[in-house]
Amino acid sequence: SQELEQSPQSLIVQEGKNLTINCTSSKTLYGLYWYKQKYGEGLIFLMMLQKGGEEKSHEKITAKLDEKKQQSSLHITASQPSHAGIYLCGATIRGGTASKLTFGTGTRLQVTL
């Protein structure tokens, strides 16, 4: 069963609009990671969250981890075509192998002009 669920699965937004992607775990997390991928290429690290309630920002992207450490959101402000790609949340799960990173289902983002 998928331990990490992402929503939505795909998203089409107009350039300049804001958007949010969610990642939900059925288990408490050690750490939550956000990556971006262009299809068929490697992963680009965006952010890592560890503490409940933590929030980090980089340029126009903000990621939050809830207090229970089971849900994270990725918010993009004023989207641009360069934001298009596949966004993946990954997590190390409490109770599992400490360093093993598993991934969510992914969200495919398209930004239209």
Added chain:
Amino acid sequence: GAVVSQHPSRVICKSGTSVKIECRSLDFQATTMFWYRQFPKQSLMLMATSNEGSKATYEQGVEKDKFLINHASLTLSTLTVTSAHPEDSSFYICSARRGWMVDTEAFFGQGTRLTVV
């Protein structure tokens, strides 16, 4: 920053042959590396955890005799797809973490696109 290099980026092989994919950590030692497989329009599926100096740990449903993993040094892990068939065609990607700590960034290789004809 730390870099993980994966080679080759693309490979085409004939059905029945074996293919080796290399994953190197370039500026840090990785006691553990991970191998993932990605199908078109899907997320990354963890195949196995590669442990330096010991046997790899395979995820449920992954054939260990089909996907041979060797982690002979602290900077190199290899994945060999043995007797490849068209259904093995996929995007394979490796990852490495600096040490055992769970709060360290996981670095990813560029991925290898395998096509079996």
